[in-house]
Each structure stands twice: as structure tokens, then as C-alpha cells.
Amino acid sequence: xxxxxxxxxxxxxxxxxxxxxxxxxxxxxxxxxxxxxxxxxxxxxxxxxxxxxxxxxxxxxxxxxxxxxxxxxxxxxxxxxxxxxxxxxxxxxxx
Amino acid sequence: xxxxxxxxxxxxxxxxxxxxxxxxxxxxxxxxxxxxxxxxxxxxxxxxxxxxxxxxxxxxxxxxxxxxxxxxxxxxxxxxxxxxxxxxxxxxxxxxxxxxxxxxxxxxxxxxxxxxxxxxxxxxxxxxxxxxxxxxxxxxxxxxxxxxxxxxxxxxxxxxxxxxxxxxxxxxxxxxxxxxxxxxxxxxxxxxxxxxxxxxxxxxxxxxxxxxxxxxxxxxxxxxxxxxxxxxxxxxxxxxxxxxxxxxxxxxxxxxxxxxxxxxxxxxxxxxxxxxxxxxxxxxxxxxxxxxxxxxxxxxxxxxxxxxxxxxxxxxxxxxxxxxxxxxxxxxxxxxxxxxxxxxxxxxxxxxxxxxxxxxxxxxxxxxxxxxxxxxxxxxxxxxxxxxxxxxxxxxxxxxxxxxxxxxxxxxxxxxxxxxxxxxxxxxxxxxxx
Numbered sequence: 001x002x003x004x005x006x007x008x009x010x011x012x013x014x015x016x017x018x019x020x021x022x023x024x025x026x027x028x029x030x031x032x033x034x035x036x037x038x039x040x041x042x043x044x045x046x047x048x049x050x051x052x053x054x055x056x057x058x059x060x061x062x063x064x065x066x067x068x069x070x071x072x073x074x075x076x077x078x079x080x081x082x083x084x085x086x087x088x089x090x091x092x093x094x095x
Numbered sequence: 096x097x098x099x100x101x102x103x104x105x106x107x108x109x110x111x112x113x114x115x116x117x118x119x120x121x122x123x124x125x126x127x128x129x130x131x132x133x134x135x136x137x138x139x140x141x142x143x144x145x146x147x148x149x150x151x152x153x154x155x156x157x158x159x160x161x162x163x164x165x166x167x168x169x170x171x172x173x174x175x176x177x178x179x180x181x182x183x184x185x186x187x188x189x190x191x192x193x194x195x196x197x198x199x200x201x202x203x204x205x206x207x208x209x210x211x212x213x214x215x216x217x218x219x220x221x222x223x224x225x226x227x228x229x230x231x232x233x234x235x236x237x238x239x240x241x242x243x244x245x246x247x248x249x250x251x252x253x254x255x256x257x258x259x260x261x262x263x264x265x266x267x268x269x270x271x272x273x274x275x276x277x278x279x280x281x282x283x284x285x286x287x288x289x290x291x292x293x294x295x296x297x298x299x300x301x302x303x304x305x306x307x308x309x310x311x312x313x314x315x316x317x318x319x320x321x322x323x324x325x326x327x328x329x330x331x332x333x334x335x336x337x338x339x340x341x342x343x344x345x346x347x348x349x350x351x352x353x354x355x356x357x358x359x360x361x362x363x364x365x366x367x368x369x370x371x372x373x374x375x376x377x378x379x380x381x382x383x384x385x386x387x388x389x390x391x392x393x394x395x396x397x398x399x400x401x402x403x404x405x406x407x408x409x410x411x412x413x414x415x416x417x418x419x420x421x422x423x424x425x426x427x428x429x430x431x432x433x434x435x436x437x438x439x440x441x442x443x444x445x446x447x448x449x450x451x452x453x454x455x456x457x458x459x460x461x462x463x464x465x466x467x468x469x470x471x472x473x474x475x476x477x478x479x480x481x482x483x484x485x486x487x488x489x490x491x492x493x494x495x496x497x498x499x500x501x502x503x504x505x506x507x508x509x510x511x512x513x514x515x516x517x518x519x520x521x522x523x524x525x526x527x528x529x
Contacts, residue, residue: 010236014373021376024383031391038384045377052366053264055238059255061246061269062289070289072268082256090246093273093282094289 010051017044059084063091070094109188116186119193126183130195131203132156134176145172149180149195156184157194164198170308177203205309212316216343219318224325225346231330233350233362236369237298239266240362241329243286246271249305250334250355257359262366268295274304279314284323291328300327301358302344303334315342324348334358477508494519 020041024034060072061084076085084090106114119125132149139145143162148155158180160168172178181199186192219225240258244250246269258265270286273279283302290297302324303315314320315335324331324347333348334355335341345351352358477483483506484491491497501516 011234014235014369017373017376021380024380031387034384034387038380041377041380045373048373049370051236052369055264055266057259057264057266059267059269061271062286062295063271072295075269077255077259082252082254082259084246084251084255090271092246092271093278094270094285095273095278095282 010048013044013047013051017041017048020044061090062094064094112186112188112191116188119184119186127181128183129179129181130156131177131179134172134178135174137172137174139172147172149178157192158182158197159194160197160200165200168200170202172200179203179206202310208309208313212343215316215318215321216346219321219325219343219347224322229325230349233330233332234298236364237265237362239268239295239297241268241270241290241295241297241300243270243272243283243290243300243302244304244334244355245274248274250274250303250336253305253354253356254301254334254359257356258363261360261363264366265363268297272302275307275311275314280317280320283314283320287323287327287331297329299362300329300331301334301352301355301362302331302348303352303355303358304336305355306336309340312337312342315344320344321347332358332362477506480508482507494521 020037023029024037024041029037058074059077060074062070063073064070073090075090077083078085130149132151135148135150135155137145137147143165145160145165147158147160149158150156160180178200179202180195180197182195182197184193185196187194223229242251242254244254251269255267258267268290270290272286273282287300287302289295290300304312312335315333321343324333324344327349330349333342333344333351334357335344336354341351350358350361352361485504485506486497486501491503497503497516497519499516499518503514503516505512505514
């Protein structure tokens with residue numbers, strides 16, 4: 001609970017990108033360093049963009065199987081209301 | 096019977112009823128008191144008054160809740176509902192009945208419930224369960240959010256709607272739970288614990304329900320539920336719809352939201368905002384790089400404008416010119432140097448002559464002065480026939496203190512004589528005179 005979770009890669013990448021941008025902005029770097037940092041920044045931005053697209057829209061609900069195992073089951077939702085379709089078929093509790 | 100009529104006072108029904116009414120009205124035990132009971136024979140009258148019976152296992156009392164008193168009531172009365180009412184007993188003469196006039200009413204147990212929650216809150220607070228240092232930050236980019244709530248409630252609809260709008264390609268995984276009534280607490284706890292399992296790959300949990308009455312939200316005030324919120328390893332948002340009283344789950348969760356929609360907004364970033372942030376940073380960086388490269392380009396261009404880069408042959412010529420110029424300057428300087436050395440040699444010769452002349456001059460002057468010095472010397476005087484007379488080691492210039500028989504020494508040019516004074520005289524005369 002109190003131990004700090006390791007920062008996810010995306011957040012680290014975004015933070016590093018911000019740091020790099022600031023360093024470039026500072027004007028303290030040599031041309032070589034600037035180019036290196038810029039290339040790093042381009043790579044980080046690419047990584048972040050990829051991460052943003054990585055997940056696929058899915059909505060699933062956990063259901064208890066007859067053998068007691070819990071499995072996830074995809075459900076459809078109504079686009080406008082967010083309502084789960086055919087919700088009579090899903091269990092209302094894991095217990 | 097006749098005796099009684101003669102000697103005793105006879106009261107009318109009204110008199111007696113009047114006395115009863117007065118007794119009842121003046122009894123402190125019957126006025127301004129709280130009583131507890133169950134509602135039955137409930138009638139909402141068109142006039143706005145509410146009539147009902149209040150009963151428990153052993154008795155029943157008629158009650159009237161008049162319009163001017165019940166207008167602030169925030170719940171609807173139902174048959175069988177347990178309530179606590181405040182008011183007083185009054186007698187209705189015409190019917191020979193007494194009834195309880197209600198001024199205030201609240202649901203039975205609510206006060207105790209609030210007190211119990213307050214006590215629990217204090218206990219958990221002392222345990223450190225609500226310590227801000229325990230709070231985990233929410234992930235900036237959750238890929239999969241877990242939701243513990245009823246799959247048919249308003250909460251899940253709101254969360255899905257808001258989350259999908261903000262981040263279209265988000266994964267939502269629902270742990271269905273009973274959120275009120277019996278078994279709700281266990282169901283919510285099971286959901287939170289299940290979603291905490293790494294297998295589901297959840298980044299953040301939203302647990303809650305839509306708004307409801309105070310009792311409807313009670314599951315989120317139960318100690319074991321509150322503890323389950325606090326024990327969640329994953330960041331958890333308490334999302335219980337409420338306006339005034341926050342459920343204790345709000346205090347134990349990492350973040351509290353007043354509605355499920357608000358919880359979804361806290362948990363799910365707006366994808367476009369993140370994209371904008373990245374593109375803005377990249378634009379800034381690119382601009383900066385272009386500027387930097389431009390400035391270097393300009394410097395290179397400036398350097399290339401030097402003649403050497405435009406026409407190398409001319410540069411060579413230039414070097415040749417420089418070289419011969421240097422040669423000229425070197426030979427010139429050598430000649431100049433030689434001349435200077437000759438000059439100074441000549442000057443030294445002159446100087447030598449000058450010194451020589453001066454020296455001869457000095458010699459001459461010295462010789463002249465030397466002969467003068469010779470004349471002053473006592474030796475020269477002695478040569479001319481003078482002598483020096485000593486008595487002991489003292490030279491004698493006067494006869495005073497010299498007596499006959501004194502031994503003196505007379506020094507002449509080439510020797511000395513030891514003499515004995517025969518006589519002394521004050522007269523100074525040389526031999527020629529005597």
C-alpha cells in the first residue's frame with residue numbers, strides 16, 4: 001500500500017520528453033548534444049504516440065463460472081447512453 | 096343512589112373531559128417528548144395533514160402530523176416504517192379520544208446510525224487508515240480501468256459514457272456488485288479484491304454507485320468495505336453519488352469523487368489533451384532545433400565568404416606575398432641590427448678615448464696634489480732641519496713642565512737622540528744670535 005509503485009513506462013517517457021524539451025530550450029547544450037537530445041525526444045514522442053494507441057476499446061464484465069472460477073465476458077454497450085445491452089444475462093455480483 | 100345525588104357533586108361529561116384535557120395538557124411527561132413506534136393506518140389527507148397510528152407490541156396511539164409541521168419532511172412515510180416523533184398528547188373531546196400531535200419526525204435509528212459512523216470514522220482515523228501519506232497517485236495513462244458497481248445501475252452507464260468520450264480506445268472491466276441491501280458489503284469487497292489481482296491487468300479501480308438515500312449508501316460506510324478500499328494495492332477512487340455526507344469509503348480511497356461521472360473524469364485522461372501535449376512539446380523542440388541549425392548554417396556561410404574558401408589559389412598567392420614580405424622585413428631588420436651594432440662599437444671606441452683622456456687628466460692633477468701633500472708631511476719638515484722632542488711618548492711644544500735632568504728624545508730626519516735637559520729658558524733664540 002505504502003510502497004511506491006514503479007512508474008509506468010508511458011509516464012516516464014512523457015516526463016523525460018518534457019525534461020528534454022526544457023534542456024533544449026535552455027540553450028546550454030552544444031550542437032552535438034542538442035542533436036542527440038532532439039533525436040531522443042523524437043523517439044520518446046513516437047513511443048508515447050504508440051502507447052496512446054496501444055489499447056483497444058473493450059468492455060468486459062467478470063462472471064463467476066459454475067466451477068467457481070472467474071472469467072471475463074465481453075459486453076456490448078449502447079453508444080449514446082453507455083448502457084450495457086442484454087444486462088439481464090449478466091450476474092449482478094461475484095458472490 | 097338518592098343519597099349520592101343529595102350529598103355529592105355530579106359532573107357532566109364535558110366537565111370530566113375538560114378535566115382530563117387539562118391534566119394531560121399540564122403533564123410534562125406527555126408534552127415535548129420523543130416517542131418511537133411503527134406507522135400503521137397511514138392516511139395522506141388531501142388537506143396536507145397526515146394521519147396514522149403509532150404502535151409497538153403492546154399499545155397503539157393515534158397521531159396527527161399537520162401540514163404546517165410536515166412540510167419539511169424529507170422522506171415519504173410508509174406502512175410499517177419505524178419512526179421517532181416529537182410532539183405532545185392532546186385530548187379530542189368530541190370523540191373522547193386522545194392523540195399525539197407530531198411536530199417533528201425522523202426515521203428510527205438514523206441518529207444512532209450517524210453516531211455509529213462517527214465512532215467508526217474516529218477509530219479508523221486513529222488507526223491511520225485515512226492518512227494522506229497512504230494515498231497512491233492515479234496513473235496518468237490508465238490502459239484498463241476496473242469498475243466495481245452494479246452492472247444495471249446508473250453508475251456504470253455514466254462511467255462508460257464519460258470514459259469512452261474522453262479516451263475512445265480504453266479498456267473497461269467490470270466487477271459486478273450489489274451496492275445496497277443485504278450482502279452488498281461482501282459483494283463490493285469481492286469486486287475490489289478481484290480487480291486487484293494482477294491477472295486482470297487493471298491500472299485503476301473505480302468503486303461506487305449512483306446517488307441514493309442515506310441508507311442506500313450505507314454499504315460504503317461499513318467497516319470492512321472501508322478497509323477493503325484502504326487495502327487496495329491499485330489506486331482506487333470512491334465514487335458514491337452524494338451531496339452532503341461523504342461515505343467513509345471516500346476517506347479511505349486514494350481519491351474521492353462525488354459522482355461516478357466525476358470519478359471517470361478523474362481516472363481517465365482526455366486522449367486528445369495528451370496528444371496535444373506531445374505535439375506541442377515536439378513542435379517547440381523542432382522549432383528550437385531549426386533555430387539552432389539555422390544559426391550554425393549562418394556561421395558556416397559567413398566563414399565560407401572568406402576568400403580562401405572561394406579561391407584557394409589566391410590564398411596561396413596571398414601566402415607567397417606574406418612570405419616575401421616577411422623575408423624582406425627579416426633582412427631589413429638584420430641590416431638594421433648590424434648597423435646598430437657597428438654604431439655602438441664606434442661609440443664605445445669614442446668612449447674609450449674619452450676615458451683615457453680623462454684618466455691622464457686625473458693623473459696629472461693627482462701628481463700635482465701629491466707633491467703638495469709631501470710638503471705637508473713632518474718628514475719633509477725634519478729634512479729641512481727641524482726636530483721633534485718627545486718626553487715619554489708625548490711631543491713637547493713648550494718648556495713648561497720640563498725640568499733640568501728630564502730625559503727627552505729628539506727625533507731628526509734620519510734618527511733620534513736621547514738627551515738630558517741641562518736647563519730650561521723661556522727665551523727663544525737660535526744659535527746665531529747667542
